[in-house]
Structures are given as C-alpha cells and as structure tokens.
Amino acid sequence: MEVEAVSCECCGLEEECTGEYIGGVRAYFGGRWLCGLCSEAVKYEAGKCAGSDVEEAVRAHMAICRTLKMSGGPAGRVAAGMRQMLRTASLKRTSSSTSSSSPSPRQHRHHRASALSVGI
Numbered sequence: 681m682e683v684e685a686v687s688c689e690c691c692g693l694e695e696e697c698t699g700e701y702i703g704g705v706r707a708y709f710g711g712r713w714l715c716g717l718c719s720e721a722v723k724y725e726a727g728k729c730a731g732s733d734v735e736e737a738v739r740a741h742m743a744i745c746r747t748l749k750m751s752g753g754p755a756g757r758v759a760a761g762m763r764q765m766l767r768t769a770s771l772k773r774t775s776s777s778t779s780s781s782s783p784s785p786r787q788h789r790h791h792r793a794s795a796l797s798v799g800i
C-alpha cells in the first residue's frame with residue numbers, strides 16, 4: 681500500500697495516509713484534504729444545521745482554525761483547541777437534552793392537572 685504525506689488545509693497538521701483514503705476524504709470535502717480532527721468538526725458542523733452543505737461547513741471550520749492559529753501556537757495547539765470545542769459542543773448537546781426532560785415541566789403538568797380536577 682502506498683502512503684502519502686498530506687497536510688490539513690485547515691490547521692496544517694501533517695498525516696500519512698493511504699492514497700485511497702486521501703481520495704475519499706478529498707472527494708467528500710470538495711477536493712480539500714482535512715485531518716481527522718478537522719473532518720470530524722466539519723461533519724459535526726454540517727450535521728448540526730440540517731440543509732447546510734459540507735462546503736459551507738468546511739469554510740466555517742477554516743475560519744475557526746485561522747482564529748485558533750492566530751491565537752498562537754503550532755498545529756498541536758489548534759488540535760487541542762478543537763478537541764475542547766468538540767467536547768464543549770457535545771456537553772452542550774447532552775445538557776440541553778437532559779434539561780428538556782427535567783422535572784420542572786412534569787411538575788407544571790401535575791399542577792395543571794390538580795387545578796383541573798379541583799375546578800371540576
């Protein structure tokens with residue numbers, strides 16, 4: 681198997697991957713190579729808002745990477761920042777889903793139900 685060295689168009693991280701894998705990733709991201717972390721972030725972005733296409737998500741992610749790079753540091757720092765971002769995003773997703781099933785709406789329904797029965 682032939683292995684190629686490629687550098688991420690977003691954060692500049694270099695990876696060695698097989699040509700087949702590189703081709704698949706490039707096809708998915710419109711000819712761009714994105715490292716594993718960036719592609720995860722872009723897929724997350726694209727999946728977050730339904731209807732938004734990959735191209736738009738890639739551009740949004742490249743902007744984020746540029747900001748992270750400007751805040752100083754090598755690719756490792758950018759990757760760390762992105763990992764943090766993904767973790768925060770998944771935390772937010774978990775907390776918002778738990779808050780929707782929090783006891784307060786159930787209590788509210790209970791109060792309404794008891795008020796109704798009193799009214800009758």
Ligand SMILES: [Zn+2]
Nearest residue numbers: 688691715718
């Ligand atoms: Zn990257």
